[in-house]
Amino acid sequence: MPELPEVxxxxxGIEPQVCGQRIDAVVLRETRLRWPxxxxxxxLEGRRILDVSRRGKYLIMRLDxxxxxxxxxMSGSMRxxxxxxxxxxHEHVELQLGNGQALKFRDPRxxxxxxxSATSPLQHPLLRELGPxxxxxxxxxxxxxxxxxxxxxxxxxxxxxxxxxxxxxxxYASEALYRAGIRPGRAARRVSKPRIAKLVEAVRQTLHSAxxxxxxxxxxxxxxxxxxxxxxQELLVYGNKADCKVCGTPIKHVVLGQRSSYYCPQCQS
DNA sequence: ATTGACTCCTGATGGC
DNA sequence: TGCCATCAGGAGTCAA
Numbered sequence: 001m002p003e004l005p006e007v008x009x010x011x012x013g014i015e016p017q018v019c020g021q022r023i024d025a026v027v028l029r030e031t032r033l034r035w036p037x038x039x040x041x042x043x044l045e046g047r048r049i050l051d052v053s054r055r056g057k058y059l060i061m062r063l064d065x066x067x068x069x070x071x072x073x074m075s076g077s078m079r080x081x082x083x084x085x086x087x088x089x090h091e092h093v094e095l096q097l098g099n100g101q102a103l104k105f106r107d108p109r110x111x112x113x114x115x116x117s118a119t120s121p122l123q124h125p126l127l128r129e130l131g132p133x134x135x136x137x138x139x140x141x142x143x144x145x146x147x148x149x150x151x152x153x154x155x156x157x158x159x160x161x162x163x164x165x166x167x168x169x170x171x172y173a174s175e176a177l178y179r180a181g182i183r184p185g186r187a188a189r190r191v192s193k194p195r196i197a198k199l200v201e202a203v204r205q206t207l208h209s210a211x212x213x214x215x216x217x218x219x220x221x222x223x224x225x226x227x228x229x230x231x232x233q234e235l236l237v238y239g240n241k242a243d244c245k246v247c248g249t250p251i252k253h254v255v256l257g258q259r260s261s262y263y264c265p266q267c268q269s
Numbered sequence: 270a271t272t273g274a275c276t277c278c279t280g281a282t283g284g285c
Numbered sequence: 286t287g288c289c290a291t292c293a294g295g296a297g298t299c300a301a
Contacts, residue, residue, distance in 0.1 A: 003294065034277070034297090057295075074294055075279075090279080109278045111295060126297085153272065162296070170294055218294065219281075238294095257273070260293085 002072040004134065004167025005210035006221050006229060007057050010078050013224025014103060015052045017080040018061070022098035023047050030092040033110050034073060037093070040116040041068070044095075056130050056166030060121045067121040073111030075220040079104050108220060131164045134203050139165055141197035148188035148196060155191050156184035157257045159203070168203060170259045171216055171238045176202040178237040183268045184261040185254060209234060237262040 002010070023044050031037040048064040061068040072078075083102045087094070093105040093114060105114065117124050132138035147164045148155065158164055159173045168176070177184050179202035182195055191199070210216060215229030218239075222228055237244075240251045244264035254261050 006294085032278095034295090071295080073278095073296090107278095108280065109293090109295095111277065151271075157272090160295090172294095216294080221294080258275085259295095 002057065002074075002076060002215070002221055003169035003172050004054075004057060004207055005172070005213075005231065006215035007054055007059060007072060007167070008211050009215040009223050009229060010072070011052050011054045011059055014078055014080055017099075017101055017224070018049050018095075018097060018103055019051055021049050021101075023049065023063075023095050024098055025096040027094040027096065028092070029087065029094075030090075030110070033092065033107065034071070034113045035115065037114050038116050040066075040118075041093075041114060044068075044116075049097075055122065055127055056133070056162055057169075058127060062121070066119075067117045069113070069115040069117055069121050069124060069127070070105070071113040073107055073109060073113065075109040076105065076107035076112035077220060077222045078224055079106070079222065079226055080224050106220075130162055130166050132166070134165050134167055134207060139200065139203075141193065141200050144200055145193045145196045148191060151188040153188055154185045154256050155182060155188045155199075156261055158188045159199075160257075160259075165203075167207070170261075171218075171235070172203070172206050172210065174238045174262050175236060176206045178263060178268060179206060181268050183265075184263050185256055186269075237264065 026042055026044050028037060028042055050062040053060045059070040080101050080103055083096045083100055088106055090108040091104050091106045095103040148158060151158055156173050156177060159168050180199040182191060182199060210231040213229060213231035214223050215221060216231040217228035237251055240262055243250050244267055247266045249264055249266035251262050252265050
């Protein structure tokens with residue numbers, strides 16, 4: 001579920017509450033996430049959280065010694081609530097802070113992760129090979145065109161490949177392709193450079209708008225204050241079983257790379 | 270080197 | 286009402 005806008009929304013929500021705070025206690029209720037939570041995490045008492053940054057869909061919490069790397073997986077969310085607030089079902093990790101607040105990580109499907117990195121977190125094997133940030137200046141038409149030129153894979157799968165560009169998941173790939181007028185199943189190398197340029201802009205605009213709405217909530221996602229994200233009502237094609245809002249043609253649903261894709265057969269080619 | 274299938278897990282939904 | 290099959294936003298890993 002959480003794609004870049006949801007992770008960025010989470011980052012902005014927790015940052016003011018956790019920055020500069022000392023970790024008074026760590027509560028681990030379930031350590032079997034995507035990878036088991038390592039024993040070092042249980043020993044973080046006394047460390048201080050310096051800042052919270054984001055790389056793709058990863059959240060990085062820099063400590064005065066080492067770093068924590070979080071991933072929300074498909075169903076993860078974070079909230080900040082007073083220490084002592086009853087734990088919800090599937091609330092696997094809780095960091096109790098010096099200000100009396102607790103950072104709570106909930107993840108029903110346990111596809112999320114919490115990793116400890118003793119050195120530079122950006123050099124962690126999971127982060128080292130990631131592609132550029134879609135909202136940064138390294139992601140541009142020239143770059144994406146170069147990535148697409150030789151590839152026969154569907155353009156949507158290329159967009160969702162985190163080694164090419166980070167943060168774009170199933171929902172926003174569908175939305176950006178709709179905005180750019182490109183069919184999701186089109187082979188990447190069959191997309192002309194001008195259309196690639198349009199797609200780069202569509203990805204940027206879609207992500208910016210979604211961040212402004214606090215992300216998209218389909219099921220589990222909540223912002224750090226417990227509110228849902230409001231981009232769902234702005235979605236143009238994803239999950240749409242009705243007609244195209246522009247031309248009235250019925251929206252098509254296909255499966256690409258085992259993921260649902262939606263597009264307008266009239267507006268997208 | 271790319272690619273597509275498979276995998277982890279719980280919960281919501283829809284058909285019978 | 287209940288039971289069962291299917292599907293869901295991620296992404297590493299493996300085999301071809």
